[in-house]
Amino acid sequence: MTGFERDFYEERRRKWRRSAFWRGVFATLGLLTALIALSVYFSGTPRFGDHIAHVDLSGVIYDDPLMDETLRMxxxxxxxxxxxxxISSPGGTTVGSEVLYERLRKIAELKPVVSVLxxxxxxxxxxxxxxSDYIIARGNTVTGSIGVIMEYPDVTDLMSTLGINMQTIRSSELKADLTPYRKASPEGLAAEQDLIDESYQWFRGLVEERRNLSGADLDRVADGRVFTGRVALELGLIDAIGGVDEAExxxxxxxxxxxGLPVDPYTPDYQESGFLGPVGKFLAKNGMLQRFSAQSGPRLYSIVK
Structure with missing residues (x-):
């Protein structure tokens, strides 16, 4: 083989290696693009163009920073x-519901918000x-239950039977008066009733302001009872009967x-890391972890009973 032929074939090999390199680069980029597209599609990550966000609120409501972050997005x-x-929820803590309400009102200042019960x-x-600005419910949706509740167990009779006494040192008679281990005093019960009444007036005030109800009309819906969607529509608690299609x-x-904007789901990014990740996600999303921690002390609840 002459020197000219060797140079020719060497140059061909160099060109082939360069072209193979760039083919590999473009193939890798194409694969990454396809993987990202599939990830976006299957994870429900919202698209980049204009769209309507869909957020699902289900289970018992607690103060949920991940849900709040999703709504902030x-x-x-x-x-x-x-x-x-x-919304598919029997209610939850008053604070958790308040956080949701306030975030939704901030959103409603910028864009329409519709709730589907x-x-x-x-x-x-x-x-x-x-x-929200507009509330839609099914005809048989259970809604209402406008009120506040606090519950705690009383095990004093059981403790007496077992011969167990709880010794307590308190700074005042009203400090931690509501406890399973001691009969509440009349003063303690009165103080807790004041707490319930104040939160109830806040809830009632929201209904009065947001649904434009007052007087006997407000009294009729704010006594703690529940209503079907059809009755709630008659009473002014909702705006229409239907579902997501009617919301769109x-x-x-x-x-x-x-x-005609597309509707895309937004879901709180609950952790999935570790072999217990799916279990942790399920517990967190369904409020079970918060439910266990809720036993640490009395909380105000706005929940259907």
């Missing part, structure tokens, strides 16, 4: 033009719904939102 995204919040959306679940139709009818 909805609030701050310019691509999200409206929010549909589906599921099988049960009562008490704290209804507080969350009050944060309502949003399409608004001049502030382009018609």
């Amino acid at each position: 909805v609030e701050e995204s310019d691509n999200i033009k409206a929010l549909i919040l589906t 599921g099988e049960v959306a009562a008490s704290g679940g209804y507080i969350a719904a009050l944060g 139709q309502y949003i399409d009818s608004l001049d502030s939102v382009a018609e």
